[in-house]
Amino acid sequence: MRRVRLAPLIALALLGSVGAARAEEKPGADEGRILVVGRARAEVVPDFASVEIGVEARGASPAAALDGASAAAKAILALAGEFKVPEADLRTSAVTLQPVTRSTRQADGSFAEKPDGYRASNTVRLRLADMARLGELMRRALDGGANRIDGVGFGLRDPEAAEAAMRSAAMKDARAQAERLAEAAGVTLGRVVSIQSPASASAPPMALAAPAPMRAKRGGAPVPLAAGTIETGADVAATFAIAP
Structure with missing residues (x-):
C-alpha cells in the first residue's frame, strides 16, 4: 500500500x-x-527484509573454535537456500577468532588472567524478498545452531x-x-x-x-x-x- x-x-x-x-x-x-x-x-x-545471523563458538584450540562456528554458518547458508535467497542477497559479513581468558585468584589474593581457549564467530547477512517468512527463517536458524541475530531492517531495492x-x-x-x-x-x-x-x-x-x-x-x-x-x-x- x-x-x-x-x-x-x-x-x-x-x-x-x-x-x-x-x-x-x-x-x-x-x-x-x-x-x-x-x-x-x-x-x-x-520490498525486502535484511538480517545478520551468526554464531559464536568456544573451543580449546583455534581450530576447534573455528570449526564449531563454521558448522553452524554452513547450516545458515543451507537454510537460506531452502528459503530461495539468491546468491546476490547472501554474503558473509564477518569471521572472527580470538583467544579467551579468565580471571583466577592467586595465593596472595590478587587476580591474574589465564588462557581459557578460543572464541570464533561467523556472521551471514541476507536479504529476503518474502518478508512474511523472515520470522520463520530466524527461528529455524536458531535451531540450526545460530545464537546471534543483529541488524534486522526493511528497505527498498x-x-x-x-x-x-x-x-x-x-x-x-x-x-x-x-x-x-x-x-x-x-x-x-x-x-x-x-x-x-x-x-x-x-x-x-x-x-x-x-x-x-x-x-x-x-x-x-x-x-x-x-x-x-x-x-x-x-x-x-x-x-x-x-x-x-
Whole structure:
C-alpha cells in the first residue's frame, strides 16, 4: 500500500536522473519571477527484509573454535537456500577468532588472567524478498545452531526510483503553488526559468528503514516482526517567469 499526499505522479523530462538535477534559462530583463519550493512525501511498503545471523563458538584450540562456528554458518547458508535467497542477497559479513581468558585468584589474593581457549564467530547477512517468512527463517536458524541475530531492517531495492517519483510530484506541487500565486497577484504565469532538486545543498532524502538490532533467544515459535512503511520525499526549487 502506498499513500501519496499529492495528486498522481507525472513524468518530468527536465528532472533527468535521480541525482541532483538543475535546469536553468536566463530570463529576459523585463520578466518578473515567481520562486517556489515544491514538496512531496509518501509512505512506501518495503520490498525486502535484511538480517545478520551468526554464531559464536568456544573451543580449546583455534581450530576447534573455528570449526564449531563454521558448522553452524554452513547450516545458515543451507537454510537460506531452502528459503530461495539468491546468491546476490547472501554474503558473509564477518569471521572472527580470538583467544579467551579468565580471571583466577592467586595465593596472595590478587587476580591474574589465564588462557581459557578460543572464541570464533561467523556472521551471514541476507536479504529476503518474502518478508512474511523472515520470522520463520530466524527461528529455524536458531535451531540450526545460530545464537546471534543483529541488524534486522526493511528497505527498498530501488530507492532511487522512489526518489525520482517524489521529485516529479514535488515539481507538480511547485507549479501548482506558482499558479495560485500568479492568480492571487493578478498576473499570468510564464515559462519555467530554473529547476533545482534538491531545493538546498543538503543531501537528498534517502528511502531507508531504520534497523532494529536484537539479540536472539531460543523459543518455540517464529520471531514476530512488523515491516511497517518507509517514508520518502523530495523538495524542488522552481523559478517561473511572469508573462508580459
